[in-house]
Each structure stands twice: as structure tokens, then as C-alpha cells.
Amino acid sequence: MPIEPQALRVLMHLVAHRGRLVGKEELLDAVWGNHFVSESAVSSQIKAIRRATGDTGQTQQVVRTVHGEGYRFVAPVQEEPDAGQPPRESSSADEDGLVSPADQDRPVVAVLPFVDLSPAARHAHVARGLTQDVIAALSKHRWLRVLTGAATARLAGHPDVVEHLREKLGVRYAVEGTIRLDGERLRVSASLTDTAAGVCLWGDHFDRTFQDLFDVLDELADMLVATVEPEVGYAERNRSSRLPRTDLGTWDLFHLGSYRFFQFTREGNGEAQRLLNRCREREPDFADAHAWWAYAVVLGMVYWDTEPTTDLLDDAIQATERALRSDDQNAVFHVLHGRVQLARREYQAALATNERAVDLNPTFATAYCGMGDSLCYEGRYSEAIAQFEHAVALGSHDPQLWAFRTYGALAFLFAHRFEEAVDWTTRAASIPNCQYWTTAHRVVALAQSGHVAQARTEVPDLLEQCPGFSVDYADHKLFYLKRTDQRELYLAGLRSAGVPE
Template sequence: MQLAFGDYVLDSGRRELKRNSEQIALEPQVFDLLLFLVQNRDRVVTKDDLIAAVWNGRIVSDSTLTTRINAARKAVGDSGGRQILIKTYARKGIRFVGDVRSDTPGAGSAEPPEQVQEMPPALLPQGQAESSVGTASARVTSRAALDWGGKPTVAVLPFNNMSGDQEQEYFSDGITEDIITALSKYRSLVVIARNSSFAFKGAADVRQVGLSLGAEYLVKGSVRKIGQRLRITVQLVETEEGHHLWADRYDRDLQDLFKLQDEITTTIAARIEPEVGAAERLRVDRKAVPELHAWDFFRLGTKHFYKSTAADNLEAQRLFRRAIELDRSLAEAYGFLSYAIVLSMVYFDAEPNEERLNEAVVIGKRGVEHDDQDGLIRFMYGRALLAQKAYGDALAELETAIDLNPCLAVSYCGLGDSLTYEGRISEAIPYFQKAIDLSPYDPLRWAFYSYRALAHIFAQEFDLAADWAQRATRVPNAHYWAFSHRVSALGHLEYAEDLRVAIGELLQRKPDFTCRFARKRLFYVKNPEQLELYIEGLRRAGIPE
């Protein structure tokens, strides 16, 4: 039987794929997979369908399945990004969507494949179906995999031991395993299991390793111990083109080895996730609109979310709502939508009212209901609760967020901010510093500085408040509240020259800023003494009522 589509002819009898009479070499499993998809093109094929047909129901890792799907796409001139012929349906399966011409009727049913060939032992990761970190997020997969809805896939390769002492191998392996564990706490990522990554220990061609594992991003590095000094280098590589997205070096004194290992792995994990997120936002921005799926609309929404303007906030809300329409269980979209609604009242032009606040809380809670193990979603729900002045509930959510993901910088900032409104400022300051240390290049780092400045104002530490507010104003896309905090602090200090400049910068960004406006937008501050202290600083600075 011959099945033709475009310039291609798939011959099941000869087990051949040709394009314009030129034969294309295919591994037996790739041929069987492609034939099964074409024969069953009238429906979405699940992962279990493929395993039953191509592997006779044997246990197969997601990476093996992904590799075969990628190979089938490549053979017919398709890719995971384009999906012209082989299309992924998030959390459902894949389907061949090209127009097919058949020389025999009844092509809708599949026949069993004639032969099966396992992945060559040299490329077969050990323990493929296992996850040594104990979470579903740590299974091997990629964007083309069936179960992950387009989430980016990261593999952490074993760090090289550069110490010249094989007895130190345990430490470099330990660093690698801890980074895998830390990254698996980010629910926006799919992390390759430890056993699969370690099967490629010492491999020279890291790009080929990434393709074999089905990972779009690779983390690699080295550990060198000399005396009582330790140097760890780490790189983040985009697999498809081999581009280096980020690299850093960490030099430390060896004291408490386990404490040092925890510090390093937490810091590295906190840096990797934002870099992957930024790369994903750029990738989605380049895709044509008809190709976008729920996760793509979500990622486009985050791109606008982080721009921190009124127009971008509204566009982000629209895109998050569209993502939810396409996937009612996409927990991340609920979380970001909830937080975007809160910020529209605090930072932008939306009227702070009970209806909006209730909507933000309801949507945030729905996100938690869909995934109560995502630290970022718990953080965003906590911020919605804080906006309703439910400080106790907000603190509980933020503490849970940190328990779920100790690497998530925004949760520490949110916890510090919530403690500030409770008057527990001495407890709050270390949390702000922890957020800054964890994610020094975070797209929202201006908020880390700005909320810390507000805490110092409430503590009547006006010099510190002015300093931290000024740091916030130097970050690109810093909001006008950072400039307002600086004006309030300087108003209490009565620094006339600095005030003249600070007021000019504030009014340049918000010409209609008044004390009344500030009072209205600080609706979430429950303590009247805190609010009056802030407004008094604005009055002394000369901001009109």
C-alpha cells in the first residue's frame, strides 16, 4: 500500500519513504511510527497507542518516544516548532494532519509493524523509565512529547570533576543531583531524570546528547577543588542551535561542605529558570499565530506581564484568558491572571474595588486547585489574598510557596512584604535580601528593591529607604511606585536638592500623582499609621493633596 502526501510517498509493503523518487533512510521504529500515524490520521493518537503498536506494549521512556517522533517529523520536512504535518495536541496525543492520497481503500486501520528495533545500546540511557528525584516533573521528555503541553525541557549533565582526584567525584555528582532536584520544583519546566542524564557522563558532544535526551536546554558545568577553595562553573545551552544562553562562576571557601553545596545549587537553580523563561518568551514571539497552543498563549502573556506597563498588563490578561479557554486545567495561566488583575489595581489604571479583588482571589484559588504543588502559583494566590488584606492567609500561602520551591526569589520578596504590613519589619528585611541574592537579574528585581524601601519607610529608616528606592529606579521598566517611595523617604529627610530631582522623575512618569491618588492605590495597607507615615512624607516633599 502506498500513501502519498505532498512530495512524499510512504510504501508499507516495501517499507520505504521516498521524496520525489529519492529514498529517505529511516530507522525501523521511526518508519513504523510514521506509518501508524498516517494510517490513523482520522484521530488523535495517544502515547499508549504508539507504544502498543510500535513497541508491542513494552515499557518505553518518554525520551525514546520523543526521539522517534522528532525523527519522523524531520524525515517529512516538519519540526516540533512548525507542526505542519505531525501536530501535538497538549495532554492528548499527536495526529498526522496532512492531506493523504492512497492507492487502496480502507487506509483508516493500522496493521501491526513488521519488525521492532530497540535504540542502540550506546544511545540508550540507563533507567529510562525511572525518576531518581521522585517527581513526575523529572521524567525524560521534550516539547514534542505528549504529556507536557509545550513546557520547555531541561537536562542537567553530570558536572565534570576537574580536581584530578577521583575521590572528589562524589561532590561533583552531588552538585548535579541537587540541581536536578531544585529545578524539578519549578512546575513550568520538565526536567530529565537523573539516571537518564548520568548515562551520558563524559560525553563530548553535548548538543547531540541533548537531542538524544529530547531536551531543549542543557545545563553543564565543572567543579574544581584546590586546597580549601572551590570553583564551580555552570553554563546553560540551547540545544537546537547550540547557543550559550548564560554562564557564571562561583568561587567559595570550603567550610561546611553540605551547607556550601545547598547554597550553590539553590543559587544556580534560581538563575537557570528565569533564563529559560526569557528564551521561551522569545521563541513563542517568533511563532505564527495559527500555530499557537495554550502554553504558547501563556508564554506570550508572561512576555507582556514582565514589561510592567498598563497596556501590556491588559494584553497579558487577554492572553492568559485565551490560554485558559484552550486548556481549562492550565494552572500557571490562572496564577498569572490572578496576579495581573491585582497589579492592574496597584500599579496601573484599574479601579480598586471589591469585585476585582474577589475575581483575583477566585482565579488564584482555581490555579491552586489545579496544581497545589506549584510554588509560583501559591505565591500569586498569596498576593491576591494580601490585596484583600487577608494577611494571615497570605502569609500561610507564601510560606507554603517557599516550602515547595526554596529557589523561587519572588516568594521571599512577597513574604517580606507581607510581614512588613504586619509590622514585623525586622523579620521582613532578611527575606528581601534573600530574594535579591537568589535572583540578582530577575526581570522584577526593581520590585525587590522597591518593597524593601517601603519597609524601611515604615520602620522610619528613611536614609535606607531612599537608597533602596534609588536602586529600584535604576532598573529598566521600574514602576513609578519606586520613584514615589524615594520621594516619600526624601520628604521625611528634607533633602531639598535630591527632592527636586526625585519629584521631577516621579512626575515625568506619573504627571497626575497626588497624595489622594497614593492613598487610593495603597488600598492593601491595613495599618493606618503606616499609610499616614507614607503620605506625610509625600506632603513634606511638596506633592499636592
């Protein structure tokens, strides 16, 4: 029997989450989004599903109603590949508006209205403007689902706001904040809450004096989003790592792979490649898995055991191109595409790719790092350093902050600004998960600056961090450098410090 499109969307959501109870609020959010409809709309579509499938309210052999709680899909499901059709290039929705299971599981974030605590509370319009700016900037991180301001406006002052967000709107993370404006002084306080645990994941305040209020609000909105997004990513990776391995959906499997990726170890990278590849196989239209698998492969080439072959680099670039075909407005996909282009020595193309990422999402610190790398390898050192400095300023909570400083140190090194290169490696080394290349850069910078004796004292630490490190090893791993002067400067510094050939 024919079924109406809206009823089909409800049915597909229930099928995708057939292992659990699905509440009415979740269905409203997943199917109708920010369009206001009453709960009776859900009941109406459930009746339509039963008519189309021959189910009844008495037998409930397809969809079971749990009164007061929601619905559960209970019919047997047999998944069969369509041998006559190639995989479809879409990670989020097809022409009928049906959303993939992985995209349905993306975390929902709510930005609650910022509260005006100013004397006489005369700046509510400023608080509303900052709220909207944060929502707009956070929504540029397309792996997140961000509620609109209209969806949260009525929650200001709600006594059980966290519970309401979690139970009624399916929100996993909530941003709250206040502003205090007095003359030319502004304080913005903000926090990020995990609604499931009811705990604060992050909180801070920012004080500014200003001449142009809009300029400082733009700056603070960017800083807030550049902090909140990686904190949500960190929480998602940790959440997925604690789930039973036998019951992982595609989204959780993806974040388990990301969790291993961000361990920045040889074992973690190998496992990340394996898990992300499983995601690609399980759901071929899941663009995030293709893009991050490619980045894991490139990082494995630069740091660990993955051999930088032409064929594998071709596979990696094709994976990021596939992700971009799915969503060319996704700044992350552009950045990861740029990482592969850098590995292929396509510096100008990588620069353009990262510039596009910045256009799409000006708060994405990794894009500025990618621009810095592209400019550095082209020999445009002053421009490169400016981009690395911007990446560091935005990325104080980014899990790759150590890499921003390490890659920035390489730009200082190639620019013959050796003392500054040493300083950047020192700062990078204080960050958890920092890798052996930081120490190698430091050894080279010390040797090239004339501090050869000190450089030699660092070599045992380098060999402990990367057993088997040698001049030949470094030469092989620096495959992404095509300028002879850069490679020779680096290898000469290693030799001066007494690194084995």
C-alpha cells in the same frame, strides 16, 4: 474497537500535535517518560491504533508514517464541548494519565553530569552529588520538565551532546558544569544552553572556601537553580513572542502573555490580562493561566488602570484557588495566591501561603519577597527586611528584582530607616523595567529624612513616569494598606515634597 491505554496515550499526543511531524524520541519521552523502552514499543502502539481505528499501513488515513522520521496524525478532527460534564480540575493529567496539550509543550531541561576537573580528579562523587542536587531543586519549579540523572548519565563526554539532547530527547535547554576542588577551596562553573540555537544563554563561576563542604554545595545548588529557572523563563517568553500569532498553541500563547506581563507597562499588562484570559478560555484546566491572570489583574490594580473592586478581587482569588486545587505542590501557585491575599489585606494568610511556597521550593526568590510584604504590612519590619534581603540575594537574575528592592524600600520607609530606603530605591532604579512607584518611594523617603529640597527635584521625574500622579492617586492605589500610620506617613511625605493633591 477497544484500544489499550498506552496506545491511547500515543494517539492523544499525536492528536494534540497534529499540525506537525512527531518523532519517535518525542513519543518515548511524552508517553513512557524516564522508563526505558525500545523504539519498537512505539511501532507496536501505532499498529494498535490502526487496528482500533480501522486504519492500515497501506491507506494511512489516520496516522501517517514518515520513514526514519516519525508519525503525523492526518485524520480530520472536530472538537466538541461535553455539555453534560463540568470542566475538570486538572492541569497536568487525568486518572488515565493523559496529559493536556499545554503541559506537553512545557520545556524539557537536562542537567548534564557535572565534570570533576580537580587535581587527580578524585572528587567525581562530589560532582555527581551536585548534579543530583541541581536536578532535584530545579524539578521543584513545576512548570519545567526536568530529565532525571539516569536519563543523562550516559551522555557524559558525548561528542554531539546538544544535538542528541534536542533531536533524541526533545530537550530545549541544557545545563552543564564543572567543579574544581582543592583543599578547602571550591570553584563551580555552569552554563545554560539553548539546544535549538546552540548558543549559551548564561554562564558563570562561583568560588567558595569552606569548612563544611555539604553546606557550600547546598548554597551553590540553590544559587544555580535560582539563576537557571528565570533564564529559562526569559528564553521561553522571547521564543513565544517571535512565533506567528496565527499558529500559537496554548503554551506559547501563555508565554506570549507572560512576555507582555514582564514588560511591566500599562499596555503590556492590559495585553497580558487579555492573552492569559484567552488561555483560560481555550483550555480551562490550564492552571498556570488562571494563576498568572490573577497576578496580572492585581498588578494592574496596583500600578495601572485595573480598578480594585471587590468582585474582581474575588475573581482573582478564585482563579488562584482553582490553580491550587489542580496542584497544591506548586510553589508558584502558592505565591500568586499570596499576591491576591495581600491585595485583599489578608496579611496573615498571605504569610502562611508564602511560607508554604518556601517549604515547597527554597530557591524561589519571589516567595521570600511575598513573605517580606506580608510581614511589612503587619508592621514586623526587621523580619520583613531580612526576607527582602534573601529575595535579592537569590534573585539576581529574576525579572522582578527591581520589585524586590522597591518593596524592600517600603519596609525601610515604614520602619523610619529613611536613608536605607533611599539606597534601595537607588539600586532598584538602575534595573530595567523599574516602575514609577520606585521613584515615589524615593521621594517620600527623602522628604521624611529631611532632604525636602532634594525630594522636590525628584517630583518632575515621578510625574513624567506617571502622568497624573497625585496624593489622591497614591491614596487610591495604596488600597492594600490597612495600617493608618503607614498610609499617613507615605502621604505626608508626598505632600512635603510638593506632589499635587
